[in-house]
Amino acid sequence: MPRRSAVVKGRADWSWVLSAACWLVLGLGPVVAILAALIVEPESWLHAGPLSARRSWLFVKSALLAFSVAGAASVIAAAAAHWLRSQGGARALLLWLPLSLLTVPPYLHAAAWMGLADHLGLQLSGWMAVFVIETLTFLPLGLAFGLAGFAMTDRQQVDAGRVFADDWRVFHAIELPQAAPAIGIGAALIFILAIADYSVPALMQVEVYALEAFVEYSIAAESAASLLVALPVLLLCVLLLVLVAAPMRALAVKVSFLAPAQRPRAPALHRGLRLMRSGAVMLCLAQVLVPVVSLFLMTPLGDIWVIWSVSLREIGSSLSTSMLAASVSVLLGLLLAPRLASTGWLVAVLLPLAAPGSLIGTGLIVLWTLPGLALVHGTVVMPVLADVARFAPLAILIQYVQSKRTDPGLIEAARLYRGNGPAVWLKVLLPLRAQGLAAGFFVVLGLSMSELTANLLVAPPGAQSLIVKIYGLLHYGASQQAAALCLFVLIFSMASMIGLLLALGRLRAANLWSAHGRD
Amino acid sequence: MGWDFERLDEVFAMLGQTGRHLLLHGLLGLLLSLFLAACDSGDVAVEEVTIYTSVDQHFSEPLFRRFEQVSGVRVRPVYDIEAAKTTGLVNRLIGESKRPLADVLWNGEVSQMRRLAEHGVLAIYRPKRLPEGVALGPKGRWLEFGGRVRVFIINRQRLGSRPPPTSIVDLLDPRWQGGDIAIAYPLFGTTATHAVALAEVWGVAPTLDFFSQLERRGIRFVDGNSVVRDLVVSARAVFGLTDTDDACGAVARGEPVFATFPDQGAEGMGALVIPNSVGLIEGAPHEEAAKRFIDFVIGEEATALLAQSGWLYVSGRQVVADPDCRLPARLKRMSLPSGLDAEALDRLRRDLRDVIVR
Incomplete structure (x- = not known):
């Protein structure tokens, strides 16, 4: 027995080393490269400037703003x-539309709402305006995690609870705690995106800490110095992710694996709560309608084919890069998701998520111009690596959550009868994890399509991405062409989402709310 | 029909657990290798040149196409965007200096060239013939040509019957509310160049005081010149300070705005002209093609094309712009004593950061 254990342990360590090597290169590589540069060139510390009282106060204000935005958007x-999850039929299906807006840049969300405010004679400026616009901008993201959260609730526990207590108590004591982990992850992600964004605050005449970090990057031209300025944000984001991930890990395993694929009965809540829910739904719908309608109004529909056809190269470049990044991220998820049970791995996997895109881009240049590694630099692999470093943590996290919700008894039974061969992988493991794989793929695909800062630094010559072209058109003032290309991104996002749902055989609205589909 | 999973199981059983892990990692490696194979898709028979440019794609792409026609050299461009404040490409070039990908940097301004020269990114190149209006940068590390002009863009409806601003110091005029005026952060792009120019004319301390007063007045410091233009076009600001390409583009599209040159009076210091710059990259992979492009872009044909598209407003001492912009034909230029050394410029930028970003 001891000898057999040692052999198994030795194999496990070998696998651990391979997984660690993969993540060290693909995930942590850029950040490690920048940190190494910081050690090699310690004079960068001097250029970063001190964390003055002004800078500290700006950081606190920006963090509070991001917390408020994340909290409000998530609630x-x-x-x-x-x-939404208690609705059926077409209503249920249509309300997945907000997810397809995930790829529309915040600048366009803000521009659409500012256009509406102008139309109504309202002037949007100041911290409150930033709070409102960013909350609305990140609502689709919050909705995605909210839907995922409530899909994770155990119907049997809810139904049993309703026998003994009123709906509000059941919601408060059973549904909300079970949905909270996913909602919390969504809030953490919104916080990260909000604290890193300075485009919307700049439009509203508000200075935030993200701009400070960018200014440092611009003035010093030393990524190590800007890393030091960005360090408080980085540490706060990592702390937040760890705090959110820990309860998520504990709660995810408590979810029952025997939930039926049924739409839940609409609960009887207080009038005030019903009004609040209705108001929230109206806001979500407005957040879909305002950008979409404004995009359609801005797009010269008669010329749309011409605009798309002259941008085919950029569209192809963005699509291929994003799809490759999503594929690699999903593969990394298969490798690394089981390891997230360890807190060390959890931090290591989530760390790149908190790094600004400009640092990831510069880190990739530093890493892949090292002697012996220079083969990749300047090729189409670089933007793929950038997207993987930035967004693969999400795919891995999603697969981890999904794997926690997979009945281990099914896998044990399959392995007992079939061993650990491809039949188990193809017929049992992959179907059980299909939702996690698909969700991870789609999330990385969507975010990669609109990734700008890292790609700007590593895009190979002659292979411009669609988002760079959109920003270029916006700068020139060609808002109609930009709107037409944004519309393409929107339609592509919707089509790929529907395609995924079809592929999973889950287009029926009733199944959308089930965490387990064909269980 | 279908896969014989059982047979595959037998094969996999022979591999063992370690073998299966290796296979999975190998598949990942294979995928990466496929990307690598896809990288080298260029036609090696065609001569090419890689050009990094901060000039808007709308203006630079037609010029690249024309250069391809006349030279037979294929252009592989990398564009910057305003949101990256030109620093995206500059930082990329510095990062890539040990293994350059770029052959040429064509910059819409000059302020970042000095930094690149300091980092050893730019090589010395002196064309055999310098067309009129083209100037060599320090030590021949870059060439300056053409130029855009800093202008006021003004919304007709918001201005009403009031007289328009005529000088940079009108930004402090109490007849305008702070929110009526928009300028880009003087930390990036051409507005940073403008701040440096003011410091050369007025001195560093008065310039810092000027921007400090602007900040206290609640002037709208925004994300870039195009945002200034958009704020004025949408009547959210009465007027703003921007470049001719932004202002003239809005005028040409029929927006309710017009442009004027600041400080054109007898005592005025003149309007700032910001030339384009172009430099050869040290260790450029395609040096000869790069030199051909540099010779082309500073030449008469390119100047005419860029003026026609609205990118260049002046060339040398001449105004070459399209008359659609309806700016005066005569231009009084700001003359710069070039008195600030590199250290003073860096200190100015950091002081401006402390004044503005708070």
Whole structure:
């Protein structure tokens, strides 16, 4: 027995080393490269400037703003998601539309709402305006995690609870705690995106810490110095992710694996709560309608084919890069998701998520111009690596959550009868994890399509991405062409989402709310 | 029909656990290798040149196409965007200096060239013939040609019957509310160049005081010149300070705005002209093609093309722009004593950061 254990342990360590090597290169590589540069060139510390009282106060204000945005967007989205999951038919299907807006840049969301405010004679400026616009901008993201959260609730526990207590108590004591991990992850992600964004605050005449970090990057031209300025944000994001991930890990395993694929009965809640949910749904719908309608109004529909056809190269470049990044991320998820049970691995996997895109891009240049590694630099692999480093943590996290919700008894039974061969992988493991794979693929695909800062630094010559072209058109003032290309991104996002749902055989609205589909 | 999973199981059983892990990792490696194979898709028979440019794609792409026609050299461009404040490409070039990909940097301004020269990114190149209006940068590390002009863009409806601003110091005029005026952060792009120019004319301390007063007045410091233009076009600001390409583009599209040159009076210091710059990259992989492009872009044909498209407003002492912009034909230029050394410029930028970003 001891000898057999040692052999098994030795194999496990070998696999651990391979997984660690993969992540060290693909995930942590850029950040490690920048940190190494910081050690090699310690004079960069001097250029970063001190964390003065002004800078500290700006950091606190920016963090509070991001917290407020994340909190408000998540609460509104959760309220809307709770109502949506009790709806059936076309209504249920249509309300997945907000997810397809994930790829539309915040700048366009803000521009659409500012256009509406102008139309109504309202002037949007100041911290409150930033709070409102960013909350609305990140609502689709919050909604996605809200829907996922409530899909994870155990119907049997809810139904049993309703026998003994009123709906509000059941919602408060059973549904919300079970949905909270996913909602919390969504809130953490919104926080990260909000604290890193300075485009919307700049439009509203508000200075935030993200701009400070960018200014440092611009003035010093030393990534190590800007890393030091960005360090408080990085540490706060990592701390937040760890705090959110820990309860998520504990709660995910408590979810029952025997939930039926049924739409839940609409709960009887207080009038005030019903009104709040309805208001949240209206806000979500407005957040879909305002950008979409404004995009359609801005797009010269008669010329749309011409605009798309002259941008085919950029469209192809973005699509291929994003799809490759999504594929690699999903493969990394298969490798690394089981390891997230360890806190060390969890931090290591989530760390790149908190790094600014400009640092990831510069880190990739530093890493892949090292002697012996220079083969990749300047090729189409670089933007793929950038997208993987930035977004693969999400795919891995999603697969980890999904794997926690997979009945281990099914896998044990399959392995007992079939061993650990491809039949088990193809017929049992992959179908059981199909939702996690698909969700991870789609999330990385969508985010990669709109990734700008890292790709700008590593895009190979002659292979411009669609988002760079869109920003270029916006700068020139060609808002109609930019709107037409954004519309393409929107349609592509919707089509790929529907395609995934079809592929999973889950287009029926009733199944959308089930965490387990064909269980 | 279908896969014989059982047979595959037998094969996999022979591999053992370690073998299966290796296979999975190998598949990942294979995928990466396929990407690598896809990288080298260029036609080696065609001569090519890699050009990094901060000039908007709308203006630079037609010029690249024309250069391809006349030279037979294929252009592989990398564009910057305003959101990256030109620093995206500059930082990329510095990062890539040990293994350059770029052959040429064509910059819409000059302020970042000095930094690149300091980092050893730019090589010395002196064309055999310098067309009129083209100037060599320090030590021949870059060439300056053409130029855009800093202008006021003004919304007709918001201005009403009031007289328009005529000088940079009108930004401090109490007849305008702070929110009526928009300028880009003087930390990036051409507005940073403008701040440096003011410091050369006025001195560093008065310039810092000027921007400090602007900040206290609540002037709208925004994300870039195009945002200034958009704010004025949408009547959210009465006027703003931007470049001719942004202002003239809006005028040409029929927006309710017009442009004027600042400080054109007898005592005025003149309007700032910001030339384009182009430099050869040290260790450029395609040096000869790069030199051919540099010779082309500073030449008469390119100047005419860029002026026609609205990118260049002046060339040398001449105004070459399209008359659609309806700016005065005569231009009084700001003359710069070039008195600030590199250290003073860096200190100015950091001081401006402390004044503005708070």
